[in-house]
Amino acid sequence: MASNVPAMIEIEGLKKRFGPIQAVDDVSFTVGRGEVLGFLGPNGAGKSTTMKILAGFLPADSGRARIMGYDVAVDPIEAKRRLGYMPEGAPSYSDMTPETFLGFIAEVRNFRGAERKRRIGDAAGLTQLEEVMRQPIETLSRGFKRRVGLAAALLHDPEVLVLDEPTDGLDPNQKHEMRLLIRAMAPKKAIVISTHILEEVDAVCSRAIIIARGRIVADGTPGALEARSARHNGVLVVAGADSRMRLKPLLASLSGVAQVIDETDGLFVQPLDGRPIFDDVRALIRQRAIDVREVRPERGQLEDVFRSVTIGADGGRAAGAAQ
Amino acid sequence: MKALFTVFRRELAAYFVTPLAYVFIFIFLVLSGATTFFLGNFFERGQADLAPFFGFHPWLYLLLVPAIAMRLWADERKTGTVELLLTLPVSVGQAVVGKFLAAWAFAGIALALTFPMWITVNYLGSPDNGVILTSYIGSFVMAGAYLAIGACFSALSKNQVIAFVLAAVVCLLFTVSGTPLVLNAFSGWAPAAVIDTVAGLSMLANFDGISRGVLDAVNIIYFASVIVLFLFANAIFVSLYKAR
Numbered sequence: 001m002a003s004n005v006p007a008m009i010e011i012e013g014l015k016k017r018f019g020p021i022q023a024v025d026d027v028s029f030t031v032g033r034g035e036v037l038g039f040l041g042p043n044g045a046g047k048s049t050t051m052k053i054l055a056g057f058l059p060a061d062s063g064r065a066r067i068m069g070y071d072v073a074v075d076p077i078e079a080k081r082r083l084g085y086m087p088e089g090a091p092s093y094s095d096m097t098p099e100t101f102l103g104f105i106a107e108v109r110n111f112r113g114a115e116r117k118r119r120i121g122d123a124a125g126l127t128q129l130e131e132v133m134r135q136p137i138e139t140l141s142r143g144f145k146r147r148v149g150l151a152a153a154l155l156h157d158p159e160v161l162v163l164d165e166p167t168d169g170l171d172p173n174q175k176h177e178m179r180l181l182i183r184a185m186a187p188k189k190a191i192v193i194s195t196h197i198l199e200e201v202d203a204v205c206s207r208a209i210i211i212a213r214g215r216i217v218a219d220g221t222p223g224a225l226e227a228r229s230a231r232h233n234g235v236l237v238v239a240g241a242d243s244r245m246r247l248k249p250l251l252a253s254l255s256g257v258a259q260v261i262d263e264t265d266g267l268f269v270q271p272l273d274g275r276p277i278f279d280d281v282r283a284l285i286r287q288r289a290i291d292v293r294e295v296r297p298e299r300g301q302l303e304d305v306f307r308s309v310t311i312g313a314d315g316g317r318a319a320g321a322a323q
Numbered sequence: 324m325k326a327l328f329t330v331f332r333r334e335l336a337a338y339f340v341t342p343l344a345y346v347f348i349f350i351f352l353v354l355s356g357a358t359t360f361f362l363g364n365f366f367e368r369g370q371a372d373l374a375p376f377f378g379f380h381p382w383l384y385l386l387l388v389p390a391i392a393m394r395l396w397a398d399e400r401k402t403g404t405v406e407l408l409l410t411l412p413v414s415v416g417q418a419v420v421g422k423f424l425a426a427w428a429f430a431g432i433a434l435a436l437t438f439p440m441w442i443t444v445n446y447l448g449s450p451d452n453g454v455i456l457t458s459y460i461g462s463f464v465m466a467g468a469y470l471a472i473g474a475c476f477s478a479l480s481k482n483q484v485i486a487f488v489l490a491a492v493v494c495l496l497f498t499v500s501g502t503p504l505v506l507n508a509f510s511g512w513a514p515a516a517v518i519d520t521v522a523g524l525s526m527l528a529n530f531d532g533i534s535r536g537v538l539d540a541v542n543i544i545y546f547a548s549v550i551v552l553f554l555f556a557n558a559i560f561v562s563l564y565k566a567r
Contacts, residue, residue, distance in 0.1 A: 055410040059566050080412040087410070091403035093333075095340045107329040108411045136340075152407070 007032050008160050008190035009054065013063035016049055016214075023049040024060070025214035031190040031207075033159075036182060038205030038222070039194040042310050046214040047194040048088050051164050054192070055085040067160050081109075084158035088165055090149025094138035098129050098148050101137060102155060109156045123151040126181065143174040150178070154185075161191045167200060179204045198302040208302070212310040222302060228309075229300030232274045235281045238266035239292040247290055254280055266294075326413045330421030331428070338391070338429045347391060351433045354383055359440065371448025376440050377458045377534040381498050381526050384469045389490035391429060392473025393483045395422045396561065400481035409565060419558045423467075423474050423550075430466040434459065454536035461533030464546045465526055469494050471553035478560035494526075497549070501525025 007030035016024040024046045031037045041047050052058040054065045056072040056079055065072045070079040092101055102123060106116045124130055127147040132140055137148055146169065153161060166182070167175045182191060182204050195201065201208045202222050210218040210225070218225055226232055237247060244267055251267065252260045256275050261268045271277045278297040285292055338344040355376065359365050363375025399405035408418055444450045473490040480486045499505055501522045509518050522528060529542040 052406070055406075057406050057410050057565060077412045077414065080410060083410070085410045087403060087406040089403055091407050093337070093404055094402065095337060096333075100336070104329065104333045105411070107332075108326055108413060110325060149407075 008068055009192065010066040011050070011054065011063070012065075014050065014053060014060050014065060015062045016046075016053060016058065016060050022214050024053070026063070027211065027214070027216055028063075029209060029216065029219065031160075031192060033190055034187050035207055036186045036191045036193065036205045038201035038208040039192055039211065040196065040198070040201060040208055040306060041194075041211040043196065045211045045310070047211060048164055049214075050211070051085075051162055051192065051194060052087075055083060055087075055162055056080055057087075081156075082159055084153035084156065084161045086149045086153040086163045086166060089168075090146045090166075092137050092145065092148050092152065095136060097134050097136055098124065098140075098144075098151070099133040101148060102151055105152045105155050111156070119155050119157075122157075123155040126154060127151040128177070142169045143171065146170060146174075146178075150181075159189055161185070161189050163191070163193045165195060166193055167195065167197065175200075198306060201302060210306060210309055217309040218305065223299075225305050226300040226302055227274060229302075229304040230270060230308075231268070231298045231304060232300030233271050233276045233278070234298045234300075235269040235271075235278050236263070236266050236294075236296045236298055237269065237281065237285070237292055238294040238296070239290070243290050243292055246288075247285070247292075250284060250288065251281065254284060256280065268298075326411075327417040327421040327424075330408075330413060330418055331425045334395070334422050334425030335428055338425070343391075343394075344429065347387065347429075348433045348436060351383065351387055352436060354387075355379065355437055356440070358383065371444050371450040373440060373444055373450065373455050373458060374534065376437070377462055377530075380462045381465065381530055384466055385491065385494050385498050388430065388466060388469035389473040389476075389487045389494060391426055392470050392490060393477050393486040395426060395474050396478040396557075397481050397483045397486040400478075400564065401483075405561075405564075409561075415558050415561050415565075419474070419554055419561060423471060423554055423557070426470050426474065427467050430470060431463055434463055434466065451536065454534075457536050457538050458534045460538070461530055461542070464533075464543065465530050468497075468526065468546045468549040468553075471550040471557070472497065475553040475557040475560065478557050478564065497524060498526045501528035 009031040011030070012028050014024050014027045015022070027046070027050055029037070039047050039051070049058065053060045054067070054072065056076045059073060067079040068082045070082065072079040093104075096104070099120070102120045103116065106119050111119050124133060127150050129144065129147055129151055132144055137145060140148070146166070150163070150166065153163065167178050170178060179200065182193065185191065186206070193204070205222060208218070208220065208222050208225055209216055218228070237251070239247065244262070247267060248260050248262075251257060251269050254277070256272050256277050258270045258272045261270060269277065269281055278295075282295055285295060358379035359376040363378060365375050368375065396405070399408060409415065441455060444455075445452070472493050473486075476490040476493065477483075477486040479489065502525070506518060506522055509521055523545070529545045532539050532542050
């Protein structure tokens with residue numbers, strides 16, 4: 001991303017091996033203020049391991065991770081002061097109430113007296129916990145538990161926020177709330193979230209990194225990644241069987257069209273090199289006065305890109321196993 | 324230091340939000356009373372002292388202390404909160420010591436609640452209260468040694484039962500190492516120095532002097548060494564678990 005943004009998270013050549021498995025293999029990236037980095041990858045790709053190293057929980061085999069300039073292995077306490085980290089599953093002490101739990105977090109973060117109270121109130125307000133502040137956490141619903149974990153990560157208003165699967169297990173309304181919250185915090189912070197929900201990346205992230213088998217296989221804005229899809233800038237023409245028969249050869253002969261594919265919904269016109277062809281397709285249909293129900297541009301699904309790059313990184317193993 | 328104190332406070336409070344604290348204290352008081360009066364022949368001895376009361380403490384601790392230590396780390400590992408705790412600005416050392424001190428303070432509370440014993444002997448006769456005080460101090464320090472062992476093994480497993488059993492076995496070894504049962508296995512072939520060392524590792528032997536009113540530096544150093552050694556091992560186990 002933009003190199004003029006000072007990096008708040010710097011990861012350089014990170015490697016981590018668990019026995020025979022290279023969980024993280026030479027991962028490097030930086031995140032600056034205002035960026036929300038979506039960390040994507042299949043299960044077991046190394047997302048959580050990378051985040052655990054970044055949070056100073058796991059030591060890396062080699063490479064370094066820095067938060068606001070502090071190396072997490074050399075200056076762990078200073079780095080952790082500037083970091084809000086929510087581990088996978090948002091663990092919290094289940095026999096405490098959100099009030100006492102956040103009180104503990106506030107004290108560890110050195111907030112006392114009125115400041116402590118204000119911080120707890122702010123974090124609870126942001127995550128809408130007020131109504132359950134005095135109930136034991138173990139009696140709360142999953143959505144509330146997740147918000148308790150998030151409140152703990154946000155309490156000291158950290159400059160760097162690392163959230164491991166923040167929306168996992170939430171219902172659609174809660175997911176929406178969580179995304180709004182992340183977006184609202186984004187301008188002042190550097191945020192990394194891991195997810196395997198691709199729509200989330202579109203919804204909140206300014207940038208996405210796809211990781212597979214411990215390696216970064218794609219890095220760019222969600223739009224740029226979508227552009228790598230074979231469907232990017234393609235056009236779907238929904239029409240009856242007769243029209244489809246007539247249209248297919250005509251569309252195939254248009255310049256800039258790579259191929260025309262029969263799909264259940266209609267004809268998919270795939271452009272050459274992702275060139276925009278929507279106007280040409282529409283003009284052709286109008287000129288020939290062919291009856292169609294709908295002509296729809298496609299921008300490419302992150303999902304297609306995700307599948308193609310992560311399966312590619314498997315070295316064909318996933319494809320081989322499927323046969 | 325503040326972080327250590329915060330961990331200490333949370334841990335100590337954690338004992339009292341579950342029935343564990345009350346069950347433990349109740350059982351401890353009942354057992355310490357029962358052993359004193361029934362096994363220790365408190366009345367038949369016809370002496371106004373608390374020797375039978377303190378005499379059973381190593382055995383009570385052997386059973387009960389691993390039970391208060393087992394949750395310290397095993398529970399955090401099981402629920403994943405260890406990842407939360409150690410990504411806060413808290414060092415492993417602060418977390419280890421804070422947790423240990425909380426468990427120790429809790430054991431101290433349970434021990435302090437045996438004060439009716441002290442009232443009883445003072446009502447029945449005129450005991451040497453200095454001896455009773457040193458015995459209380461000795462018992463408290465010994466509880467710390469058992470706790471450090473328990474805390475250390477709690478960090479080895481995320482299963483509290485495994486943590487309990489491991490700790491109880493090691494506590495047992497430390498308790499009985501001065502008894503003929505163990506020493507006979509060494510006598511006859513091992514040099515006297517080895518036998519003395521093994522005997523010196525015994526909680527029983529080290530507590531014996533203190534409970535007679537003699538606060539010998541050697542005994543205190545022994546208990547302090549056990550605490551430091553096992554807390555150090557505890558910190559290593561936590562770090563190893565993190566690095567796994």
